[in-house]
Amino acid sequence: MVPAYDERDNLALLLAEIAAALNGRRYEVIVVDDGSTDGTLQELKSLRRQYPQLHIIAFERNAGQTAAFAAGFRAARAPIVALDADLQNDPADIPALVDTLERTGATAVVGYRTARHDTSWKRLQSRIANGVRNRLNGEVIRDTGCSLKAFRTAAVRALPLFTGMHRFLPTLIKMEGGTVTEVPVGHRPRKHGVTKYGMWNRVWRSLQDAFAVRWMQRRALRYRVREEIDDGSR
Numbered sequence: 001m002v003p004a005y006d007e008r009d010n011l012a013l014l015l016a017e018i019a020a021a022l023n024g025r026r027y028e029v030i031v032v033d034d035g036s037t038d039g040t041l042q043e044l045k046s047l048r049r050q051y052p053q054l055h056i057i058a059f060e061r062n063a064g065q066t067a068a069f070a071a072g073f074r075a076a077r078a079p080i081v082a083l084d085a086d087l088q089n090d091p092a093d094i095p096a097l098v099d100t101l102e103r104t105g106a107t108a109v110v111g112y113r114t115a116r117h118d119t120s121w122k123r124l125q126s127r128i129a130n131g132v133r134n135r136l137n138g139e140v141i142r143d144t145g146c147s148l149k150a151f152r153t154a155a156v157r158a159l160p161l162f163t164g165m166h167r168f169l170p171t172l173i174k175m176e177g178g179t180v181t182e183v184p185v186g187h188r189p190r191k192h193g194v195t196k197y198g199m200w201n202r203v204w205r206s207l208q209d210a211f212a213v214r215w216m217q218r219r220a221l222r223y224r225v226r227e228e229i230d231d232g233s234r
Contacts, residue, residue, distance in 0.1 A: 110182045141182070
C-alpha cells in the first residue's frame with residue numbers, strides 16, 4: 001500500500017519495480033492519492049492500463065499519511081506492505097518482509113535502514129525523533145521512521161488511528177497484544193519530488209504524538225477472560 005502526495009514522477013518506476021519484485025506472486029497495489037496537485041491521479045489512471053493489480057483511492061483533499069494508511073487498510077484484501085512513493089525504499093525488499101511475516105507468525109515486520117542516503121541534517125532529525133518516540137513509549141524499534149513494513153490486515157484494521165499515528169504502528173500493534181519483528185532493508189537517494197517532512201513534523205510533531213501514544217498505553221484495557229459460559233441461544 002502506497003500513500004502518495006505529489007509523487008507523479010515516481011509512480012511508473014515504482015510500479016515497475018514492485019512488479020519485478022513480486023513476479024510470480026499474487027498481489028495488489030493500493031495507491032492512496034492524498035490530495036495531490038501535480039497530476040498524480042491522472043498518472044495513476046494511465047498506469048492502471050498497464051498494471052491491472054493497481055487499486056486507486058483518491059482523497060478530495062490532502063488528509064495526511066495516517067488517513068491514507070487507514071483508507072488503504074480498509075480497502076486491502078491481503079496482507080499489506082506499505083512504502084513511500086518516493087522510491088527511497090526498495091521494493092525488492094518486500095518479499096523478505098512478507099516471507100518473514102509468514103515464517104515467524106509475527107503480527108508485523110518492520111524494516112530498518114542499514115545505510116541512509118540522506119543529508120546529515122535529515123539523519124540527525126530522524127535520530128532525535130526516533131529516540132524521542134522510543135523513550136516516551138518504552139520502545140526499542142531501531143528505525144521508527146522507516147515506512148517499509150508488513151502487517152497482518154486484520155490487526156491494522158483494528159488499530160485506533162488518529163492523525164500522526166502512522167509513526168507508531170508497531171507500538172499500537174503491541175498494545176493490542178501483537179508481536180513485532182525487524183529486518184534490515186535498503187535505502188536509496190530520492191529520485192524525484194521533495195521530502196514532505198521537516199524539523200517541525202519530524203521531531204516536534206513526533207514529540208506531541210508520542211505523548212498521545214503514551215496516554216493510550218497507560219489507559220489501554222488489559223484483561224484475560226478466564227471462563228465464559230453461554231447457553232448458545234443467541
